[in-house]
Amino acid sequence: MVKPPQLPRWLPALGFVVVTVVFFAPHLFGERFFWEDFVEQFYPMQVFAARHWARAVLPFWNPYTFCGMPFLADPQVGFFYPPHWLLGMVMPLEGTLPVWWVQLVVIAHFVVAQWGAYALCRAVGASTAGAMVAGIGYGLSGVLTHHVIHPMIVYHLSWLPWVLLLLWRALRERSWWWAIWSGILLGMSLHAGHPQTVLYEYVLLLAFVGWTVFAQLRARELGAAEALLQGVRGITPLAIGVGLFAVQLFSTQELAQLSERAEGAGLEWAAEVSLMPQQLVTLVVPRFFGSTLPPGERHVPLYLEGTRYYHYWETAFYIGVGTLLLALVGIPGRWRTPQGAFWLVAVLVALVFAFGKYAPLFPLLYELPGFRLFRVPPRALFVVALGLCIFAAWGFDELWQQPRRHLSRLLWAGTPLVAIALMTATGTLPALLSTPAPWIEQVRSEGATALWLFLLAFGVALLLWRGWLPPAVAAVMLAVVVAVDLTIAHAPFTRSRQDPERLLQMPQQLKAMLQPKPPQELFRVSMRDDFGMAMLRNQGMLDSILLYEGYNQLRLERRNPPMPTAEATFDLLSIRYRIALDTPTRQMYFRQRPSAFSWAWMRYRAQVVPSESTEVVLRSGAVDPRREVLLEEPPPLQLSGAEPQEVAHRLRCLQYEHNWQRWEVETAQPGLLCLSEIWYPAWRARVDGAPVPVLRAYHSLRAVPVPAGRHVVELFYDSAAFRRGAWVSAITAALCVIALGVLWSRRHRR
DSSP: OOOOOOOOTHHHHHHHHHHHHHHTHHHHTTSOBOOTHIIIIIHHHHHHHHHHHHHTOOOOEETTSTTOEESTTOGGGOTTOHHHHHHHHHHHHHSSOOHHHHHHHHHHHHHHHHHHHHHHHHHTTOOHHHHHHHHHHHHTSHHHHTTTTSHHHHHHHHHHHHHHHHHHHHHHTTOHHHHHHHHHHHHHHHTTOOHHHHHHHHHHHHHHHHHHHHHHHHTTSSOHHHHHHHHHHHHHHHHHHHHHHHHHHHHHHHHHHTBTTTTOSOHHHHTSSOOOGGGGGGGTSTTTTOBOOSTTOOOOBOOOTTOOTTHHHHSOOOOOHHHHHHHHHHHHHHTTSHHHHHHHHHHHHHHHHHTGGGSSHHHHHTTSTTGGGOOOGGGGHHHHHHHHHHHHHHHHHHHHTOOTHHHHHHHHHHHHHHHHHHHHHTTHHHHHTTOOGGGHHHHHHHHHHHHHHHHHHHHHHHHHHHTSSOHHHHHHHHHHHHHHHHHHHHHHHHOBSSOHHHHTOOOHHHHHHHSOBTTTBOOEEEOEETTEESSOTTTHHHHTOOBSOOOOTTOBSSOSOOOSSHHHHHHHTTEEEEEEEETTTTEEEEEEOTTOOOSEEEESOEEEOOGGGHHHHHHTTOOOTTTOEEESSOOSSOOOOOOGGGSOEEEEEEEEOSSEEEEEEEESSOEEEEEEEEOOTTEEEEETTEEEOOEEETTTEEEEEEOSEEEEEEEEEOOHHHHHHHHHHHHHHHHHHHHHHHHHHHHHHO
16 A cells, blocks of 8 residues: 655644635734624624623623623623633733734634644544645635634634544544543533534534444444443533533523524524525635625625525635545545545535525424524535545545546546536526626636636646655645635635724714713613614623613513603613714714603502513503503512602612622612613522512513612622533533543553
8 A cells, every 4th residue: 555645744734824824914914804793793792701801700791782681691702712811811911902812813713723624634544635735625614714703603613623533533542531632622612602503513523423333333343332332432522511511501591591582583584594506506616606795895796686695604615626626536435434424424414404495404403402593504514614625635645546546536526616617717607597797707707717726726636646746745736726716715705994993983072971970870872773873783892881772693582671662662771862863964963862761760559460461561551660660570568559759769879880789779668679770580689688589670671679768779690500500510620630630640550
């Protein structure tokens, strides 16, 4: 057998760093920036989190979005994700959190992804040369680069190859040592914060364990008892991952049950973005159907009928035409092996799943627990990208081994690819797929680019097969072709000219007017209407403005009291300033609302209705919030029914923090302290140190029963779900340390 080509150990690692630096050079030099959800959601979240890291405080509650909602329970924050701790250290050093640092953390994961794919390919038998090409193909694939606007997904997909590598070693070597390390790495990566990717990862990992154990049993490498033990060994990393993630998971479950996504929104909603069968063409010509690029960039707009702008990045899974060519060479030679068969099945299943409403698999799985909570089935395309890149590493090795039949494989693999590129370049395929006339020339240009890149990759592959190029040289050449290809295809998507820090800047005078001055002055602001927005949706977290609006996929279902009019709702939510439009000048400004309630008020009369009826009762106007309170359960004290002005009372906020607040209440009669704060089960209350219930008032706000007299009322965030999760994670971590210590001592004695 021919000895496999080996590259110097430093070359792949250096190559991955160089490729990443070149791809993201404009970001590293401060000339280009990530955009869309990165600016609207991710960056404000990280600033808010970093401020709390710097103060060594856990940010349980975020009062600046949607009138208040849980923060730490939101997995998208990734508060416990170790690389984010760096951002917490930057905050006190810089006095702020520059966008450059946040982007750097995201960019570093692309090196991790390439190196992980490389290491995984090496573990399943690929040469260093083939694995290097595959690593670049995966690390710069569309499923990663087009989610720089959703860094949580990038994080998960960067660590996945490493988790698979350690899991494979645990199963192959029957090693508890590697099983535990696989679980530790998996648990760390789960904190990245994208539940949908977590679900798909676990399905992949479970399938990988089951397939591998079955293959070993079938090959008679294991007996029945050994197979059972091997199965336990394979499941152990998944259990460790859940245990280490429990500190986040339990809180997230509590939030999810009260969010708008608690039961999903139906199959049509979930499958709105589905991979169209004709989009398989984009495996060769990635922008065949146009693209969505940052504002101000010239491009062919996405023209697929019935799609929205985000359909482009959710269905981008291009891995480079050279990588695809090698994958198609590798499939015939490796699909009969246990690992090859697994990855071929995984690729095909993930692809059919990604078709969503255009295939039967997603509608079938949608009925299973977990799947109905998520939309966009093409997010499973990372399995396709990773599987094809593994086959590409094997395909490279098939060529340098030089059997005559491998030439026919190369020709068969290249024929459909060159046909698609050539037909696109000549305009034949755009005409068949109904490309709009204004964009045909640009699409033809994309086809020409794909054709030239294919010819370069095919030429190098042919020279490698013929033996005219040493495998190491061919690998470097193919790596360069793939890197250039993916940079041309994907880099424009990541490069916005708009600096997020400038977009988020506010005039100081306006900021001073809209910022509350706790504890003396508390009020909210509404900054959005049909005619526009005065600031970005989550800017409240950056500038400490208590906003009515926000942007979050896990927003609470009950967050706005459903009053008969919008103005009445705004009054209860203490919205003092609301955006308005000066008609003659078409300029937006903030008008003051003198009718807004204060942040806290006392009521001595209550209507009690069942939880399912509160919305109907409030919308009917049957409750006057200036005289009474609507509750879902009877208060634990007797109310007189008096009008508020008939009872002497005084309220004063003594302290207002994100997780805790303290009020001084003086009242002549027992009453209900009503607060313009969103109700959530983790909020607790004490009156003079004695616990009292926090009642849900007006459908979504809080009320605290207060006896007559002068009292100090405290409200504080205390989540039992978080405590349980923290204990589970702590115990899991301790058991892992003990187990690793025992295994290390045994290995040392041997």
